[in-house]
Amino acid sequence: MSATERIVQPDHRRRVRRRGVTQTERPSPATWIGRALGWAIMGFFILFFVVPMVWLALAPTKTPRELLLENPFSFGAFETLASNWNQLMAFQNGIVWVWLGNASLYVGVALVITLVVSIPAGYALALVDFRFRRPLLVVTLVVMLIPNTALVLPIFLELSAVRLVGTPWSVILPFSFFPFGVYLTYIYFSTAVSRDLLNAARIDGAGEFRVFWQVAMPLATPVIALVGFFNLVTNWNNYFLPFVMVPGRKSPIQVGLAELLSNVPLFNPTSAGSVTIDLPVLAMATILSVAPVLIIFLFSQRFLVSGLTAGGTKE
Numbered sequence: 223m224s225a226t227e228r229i230v231q232p233d234h235r236r237r238v239r240r241r242g243v244t245q246t247e248r249p250s251p252a253t254w255i256g257r258a259l260g261w262a263i264m265g266f267f268i269l270f271f272v273v274p275m276v277w278l279a280l281a282p283t284k285t286p287r288e289l290l291l292e293n294p295f296s297f298g299a300f301e302t303l304a305s306n307w308n309q310l311m312a313f314q315n316g317i318v319w320v321w322l323g324n325a326s327l328y329v330g331v332a333l334v335i336t337l338v339v340s341i342p343a344g345y346a347l348a349l350v351d352f353r354f355r356r357p358l359l360v361v362t363l364v365v366m367l368i369p370n371t372a373l374v375l376p377i378f379l380e381l382s383a384v385r386l387v388g389t390p391w392s393v394i395l396p397f398s399f400f401p402f403g404v405y406l407t408y409i410y411f412s413t414a415v416s417r418d419l420l421n422a423a424r425i426d427g428a429g430e431f432r433v434f435w436q437v438a439m440p441l442a443t444p445v446i447a448l449v450g451f452f453n454l455v456t457n458w459n460n461y462f463l464p465f466v467m468v469p470g471r472k473s474p475i476q477v478g479l480a481e482l483l484s485n486v487p488l489f490n491p492t493s494a495g496s497v498t499i500d501l502p503v504l505a506m507a508t509i510l511s512v513a514p515v516l517i518i519f520l521f522s523q524r525f526l527v528s529g530l531t532a533g534g535t536k537e
Contacts (some may be wrong), residue, residue, distance in 0.1 A: 282306050289501055298458045306502045310510075313485075313499065317471065318478060318507060321390035325474035326514070328390060330465070332397030336453045340400055341446060344407020345438055349420060350430070359408065360368055366401040374463050381467070392467040393474075397457040403449040410445035413436065458515055475511045482507050 281289055283298030283306075310318060346352070347359050377396050378387065386392045415438060423433045461476045468474075473481075484490050485499040 225275055227283075240287060255309070270512060278505055278509060282502050282509065284501060284502055286500045301472055302502070305505050306500070309500070310506055311483070312505050313503075315453075318475070318510065319476040320471055321473060321478035322514075323512070324390075324468075324472060325476070328397060328474055329391045331390075331394045332457055333450055333453055335394070335398035336400045337446060339398065340403035340449055341407050341439075341442060342434065343404045344445075345411050345434055345442075347404070347408045348411035349438070350416065362401045362404050362408075363510055366405055366481070370460070371462055374466055378466055381502055387467055388469075388472070390468070390472070393464050396467075397460070400456075401452050402447070403453055406449050406452070407442070410442065414445075420478055451519070451522060454518065455515055479504075479511060480506060 248510045249355050272349050277294050280295060280297055283300070283303045284292070285298070285302055288298055296530075347355060347362070363496075381395070385493045386395075420433055420437060422484065424430075428436070457475060459475075461480070465477050465480070469477075482499050482504055486501060486504055487498055
């Protein structure tokens with residue numbers, strides 16, 4: 223044969239057939255080095271994230287002495303796990319459930335308000351022509367770049383002026399302010415929804431509200447799940463705002479974890495004479511605080527993946 227044929231095999235090795243002789247073209251040293259470097263980086267990040275999670279999952283099964291002196295990745299005993307659970311439930315008469323209930327209330331109501339506001343706002347910015355549309359988009363982008371902690375003080379002063387500090391609304395209303403959700407929705411409707419489809423509905427006599435509700439909304443399921451999940455995770459892990467707005471028994475679980483931490487003698491020696499919390503009990507409370515978000519992620523990851531990949535191509 224006068225020409226060289228290159229045939230790609232399933233194992234990604236190239237076989238070169240020249241004048242009836244078949245030879246195997248092996249990867250070059252640079253290719254092997256690149257692969258080894260990629261696997262090394264992947265292994266580092268796996269260890270960096272997985273090892274602490276494994277340690278945290280095993281910590282509640284041990285006594286404080288076992289946690290500090292024995293193998294950190296060994297399983298303790300189910301009896302110790304039950305004892306640590308009872309100690310956590312006995313702290314201030316089971317206040318951990320009150321903290322979880324408060325967090326669910328604040329995050330749940332804020333999530334509903336966020337979706338009701340963000341989805342129509344992103345749709346309007348992307349597909350509806352109106353005055354001051356571009357300035358509103360610029361303002362959304364600018365506000366999105368402001369750190370949330372920088373807004374706590376002005377929000378506190380505003381809510382104090384209307385006497386809402388100390389009420390659930392002092393947390394719910396700031397949690398509902400989510401410009402990143404508006405921007406995500408804007409990007410989705412700008413790239414993944416065809417204007418021709420919406421114009422066809424308008425030609426058939428549908429009004430703007432009907433076009434949005436019956437045509438755009440069914441197509442927006444991925445971005446709704448994405449905005450909802452990001453809002454939920456951001457608000458669930460928010461510590462500073464609830465700490466300022468709703469102290470005491472109205473606090474969510476993240477503020478409650480800080481109170482539990484203050485009762486650990488290892489971190490706060492002044493708590494030795496009061497009610498003390500052992501490290502395994504604190505680890506169990508941490509797992510309990512993360513469990514709701516983890517469960518929601520496991521059941522909604524299909525929508526999250528489709529929402530993340532939506533808009534990758536434009537029609």
